[in-house]
Amino acid sequence: MMAGKIVKIGLEIHVQLNTSSKMFCSCPTDFAAPANTSTCPVCLGWPGTLPSLNKNAVELGLQTALALRCRIQQVSQFDRKNYFYPDLPKGYQITQHFRPLGLDGEMNIKNRRIKINRVHLEEDAGKTVDQNGEALIDYNRAGIPLVEIVTGPDISSPEEAREFLKELRLLLLYGNISDCSMEEGSLRCDANISLAFTNSGNNGGRVELKNLNSFQALSRALQYEIERQTDILDRDGLISSETRGWEEQEQKTYFLRSKESGEDYRYFPDPDLPSLYLDEKEIKRVEEEVPESPASRIQRWQEDLGLEEEECRFLISRKDRAWLFEEVAFLTSPREVARWIKENLAGKKNLDRFPPQFLAETIKMVENGSLNSTQGKEVLELSFQQKKDPAEIVREKGWEQISQxxxxxxxxxxxxxxxxxxxxxxxxxxxxxxxxxxxxxxxxxxxxxxxxxxxxxxxxxxxxxxxxx
Ligand SMILES: [Zn+2]
Missing domain, CATH: 1.10.10.410 (Arc Repressor Mutant, subunit A)
Known part of the structure; x- marks a missing residue:
């Protein structure tokens, strides 16, 4: 192993914005729609059509940039990224290359500050589906609004990369910016990684890893690259700048293309779209509407409700769980509520569909001694499964308290x-x-x-x- 190794990792994250219609037309953004039904002449790139910008997508993009503490560019602009691919009907993708919406932001993970280089808006391409050896194209995705977030090379390990992506996902979820489903492709991640010796100055080139679409793929691919590159550098070899893919089955990265032969996208401002102007009043308004961030919730729960950080992290890791906690926290002791959720509802889904008063009632019955804790656990379990009032379950069980x-x-x-x-x-x-x-x-x-x-x-x-x- 080489001594004094510095690992530099940067991430590029594409996030599908929570809008009901596409970026430049009024087609719906329904993920489950049958192939090629959510399309129109605009998103199919027919000649003579003109794009018109989705205001809601701009607001969500702005919200993202603000949540990541970016400097907002009051004038940003849309550019064409030209390349030829079957799932790109126009032959170019509209993005913000020269003047992005937000610059120089930051996000903290465990007291480490990760720089955000830029946040910009763009549209998605279509999807190529392989079916029995045939490539079929579905254009439902073409024109779906995305925000792209690019970090600086500040991340120093695969664990930290995973940590960052998790924090970012929570931030976007709590901001109602995206549903961030990695399975459905509404949160997609690319990474770049380079290694350097601190003593010999032997530096490796920058390797890009494409489509790391699960937390596990992200950390495993980075780990694999660290080992592969360390091995090459240890033998005084050269690491060329290249783009690699991730082979899930074999848990290996593989060569896609070298940077030298990289595509030239011939970016230029889209003549069909005017510059995007955001006045200060508009920015202020969106800023005021940004929902409370997970980090600020954790701080509030620690300071006002006396929770431990670990309890907060557990509650915040799922939005429905945090919601239930906040609904019930004030009805009885917050730490008791946190404990009940952790011990009895940790593995349950859709907690936001469970009436909060049912949890509160159960806790109260145990606290005032009308149920013992074993009975309390059973009542809560049944109440959750059957969406039934705990008092009714207690009656049915014959566990009612006798007070005559x-x-x-x-x-x-x-x-x-x-x-x-x-x-x-x-x-x-x-x-x-x-x-x-x-x-x-x-x-x-x-x-x-x-x-x-x-x-x-x-x-x-x-x-x-x-x-x-
Ligand atoms: Zn359309």
Missing amino acids: PEYIEDLVLQVLEENPEAVKDFLEGKERALRHLMGKAMERSRGQANPEMVRKELQKKLREQQRNE
Whole structure:
């Protein structure tokens, strides 16, 4: 192994914006639509058609740039990136090459600052589907609004790259900017990586890795490249600048093309689209509407609700989970709520469809002693599965609390009669005998007696006996 190795990783992330229509036409953005049904002359690039910009996409792009603390360019511009490919109907892709929407931003991961070089808007290309050896083209994706986020080469390990992508995904999810589904392709990641010796100055070229479309693919491909490049540099070999793909089956990167033969995209400003002007009022308005970021939520939960960072990280890692927590946190102790969610609802999906008051009710029943914790867990499980009020489940189970004074009195009298030893202990000043009698009473009522009433009744009867002695 070579000593003093510096790893530099940068990421390029394409994110599908949460809009109902495409970037430059009114076609819907429905992912599940049958092939080539969400198309029109504009996104199919017919001659004579003109693009018109989607205002909502601009707002979401602006929101992204603001959330990543970029300097917003009040004048940005759309350019044509020319290349010839079957799934690109116009023969060019509209992007922001020369004047992007946002520049020089940053995002923190675990107290490390990662620079964001640029944030810009662009449209997606179509999709080539391989079917029985035939290449079929689906243009539903052509013209879908994307935002591209490019980081500086500040990331120093595959773990950090994964961490960054996770944080970014949460930021975009909480901002309602994108649904960030990597399976459906609404969050796609490319990476570039270069290695350098600190002592010998032997530096490797920059290698680009394309289509790392899962957290696992991202960290494994980077790890593979570090090993491959280290091996070459150790033998005083050269690492040329090239583009590589990721072979999921074999867990290997493979050569795609060298930089020297890289395409020339012949960028130029799109003459069909005017420059994009954003006045300060507009930027201010969007800035004020940016939803609270995950990082600020974590800080708030720690400071105002007394949660530990680890508890916050667990809650924030899923949006539905964080939502449920916030809905219930104020009804009882927030840490108790966090614990209940972690212990009982961690593996559950769609927590945002579970009525929050059901969780609150269950926790309250356990806290006031009308259910023991095992019963509480069961009630919550059933309530979640059947979307049923916990009180109803308690009734069905026959776990309702009995609070009639006559019943409690009878119960206590019986327990005192059956446990003369404990009564004697108590009268001799052994306080813990009370707890023993309490346990006996709850056992006798099969947990159904109101514990607070039982305790009061026991104390009353024992005091009476004390006076009579
Ligand atoms: Zn269209």
